[in-house]
Amino acid sequence: MAEEKLQRLEVVTPQERVYSQDIRFVVLPGAEGELGVLPEHAPLVSALKTGLVRVQNEGNTLKIAVSGGFAEVRNSKVTVLANAAEREDQINIERAKAAKERAEQRLAAKDPDIDLIRAEAALKRALNRLRATGQA
Missing domain, CATH: 2.60.15.10 (F0F1 ATP synthase delta/epsilon subunit, N-terminal)
Incomplete structure (x- = not known):
């Protein structure tokens, strides 16, 4: 073989x-x-x-x-x-969910002082971490 x-x-x-x-x-x-x-x-x-x-x-x-x-x-x-x-197997699911919620809240607030690019990147990272664990 x-x-x-x-x-x-x-x-x-x-x-x-x-x-x-x-x-x-x-x-x-x-x-x-x-x-x-x-x-x-x-x-x-x-x-x-x-x-x-x-x-x-x-x-x-x-x-x-x-x-x-x-x-x-x-x-x-x-x-x-x-x-x-x-x-x-090393991702803290609760921490990733909390990061997702924070990013969604920042984006939903439509505050002109919020850095939208940074908030969108944080949301992408959190969703990616949740996808890796099968939670998204």
């Missing part, structure tokens, strides 16, 4: 290494759309948007919520440099 090819996935933030494993397949939230990466993929660099990194390995799927950053694919290694990243 032929040996199945794997690739290394590293997800890091400025604070920590969030994930480091050999995997079969990963889907990244590229700035221009989702990117599926198999071992021996052509080299590339892509900006990432807020979204889910979906890791498929040994019949399981792991979701990692990322908030922007960059991905590099080279020599069967995928490196994700994210502004923020959390594995689905």
Whole structure:
């Protein structure tokens, strides 16, 4: 039986290494759309948007919520440099729900002093974290 090819996935933030494993397949939230990466993929660099990194390995799927950053694919290694990243099993659901509610309240208030771009980004991040846990 032929040996199945794997690739290394590293997800890091400025604070920590969030994930480091050999995997079969990963889907990244590229700035221009989702990117599926198999071992021996052509080299590339892509900006990432807020979204889910979906890791498929040994019949399981792991979701990692990322908030922007960059991905590099080279020599069967995928490196994700994210502004923020959390594995689905590490997300505090109550905190994410509270952040969602705060952002929705800020946006609904229509206060001219509110930074709308910042409030919308906070809402996207909270919804993304909840999507990773299956709560949204």
